[in-house]
Amino acid sequence: MRTQYYKHKIENLLVINKIVTIHYLEFDKDYVGKEEFHDFWELVYVDKGEAVASANGKEYTLRAGEAIFHQPNERHALRANGRLAPNVIIVSFTTKSESVGFFTEKRITLDKRLLPFMYTIIDESKKTFDLPYSDPALKKMPLLEKPTLGGRQLIKNLLEVLLINIMRDETETRSENTTFLPKEEMESQVAKRVMAYLQEHIRDDIQIADLCHALHYNKSHLFAQFKRATGRSIMSYFTLLKIDAAKKDLRQSDMSVAQIAALYAFDSPNYFSKTFKKYTRYTPTSYRKIHKAKK
Helix, strand or coil: CCCCCCCCCCCCCCCCCEEEEEEEEEECCCCCCCECCCCEEEEEEECCCCEEECCCCECCCCEEEEEEEEECCCCCEEECCCCCCCCCEEEEEEEHHHHHHHCCCCEEECHHHHHHHHHHHHHHHHHHECCCCCCCCCCCCCCCCCCCCHHHHHHHHHHHHHHHHHHHHHHHHHHHHCCCCHHHHHHHHHHHHHHHHHHHHCCCCCCCHHHEEEEEECHHHHHHHHHHCCCCCHHHHHHHHHHHHHHHHHHHHHCCHHHHHHCCCCCCCHHHHHHHHHHHHHHHHHHHHHHHCCC
């Protein structure tokens, strides 16, 4: 006898129709952007430092981990505060879903468990589009000659998941579903300790054995907990910390490439340059020239 199955029709809470731009912007502490308005939504997230966002004549200070949404045709601008150079992620998109009204004049602190979605959107955009360095005036994202398979669809899906989770966080209490929180919190605490140690020793040549000894965990436990909490390996994260710090020195100081390489314990200026290019697509020298040309 043929078995009958019930097929559930999927009701879409929020559907992204088009991605307009995706930015990872690295600003100086004195950056001042122009006021703008456009017919699409914009998500502005401060990844590092602080920024001041304005919307319809009001100003809001955004610290690292905080975000603001700009609705279509809302006049808005972004600037640094003169003290801390901000790194900012901006994702702009269109949607016809009525539920997007939830984000009108919305300011949030993004839960750290949602950061992997944000960072994966950036990673996918780099593998899909030919994006210039830190250009807030970008109007069109040209496709790479050989974009990664399904990149645009993944960006759309990741953004939908991110936005729906933000809506959940803002409307539901954690007590309604706490089944997995203890384990997640435990993994997060281990990852935070690793991050704090690496940040403290960013100018040192740290080995995994040093980390295990300092935090009193074995290698496999640290690797597994950190990977689950962040989506990255420990040494990859440590290298990213060093590269990010080196970027700021290239933008804001007159130190030579060799001096910066030595400052962050790279084996040689050549190895530093190769690593920098691997993570940024630019050599340290070209990165500095591009940035200086924008002033």
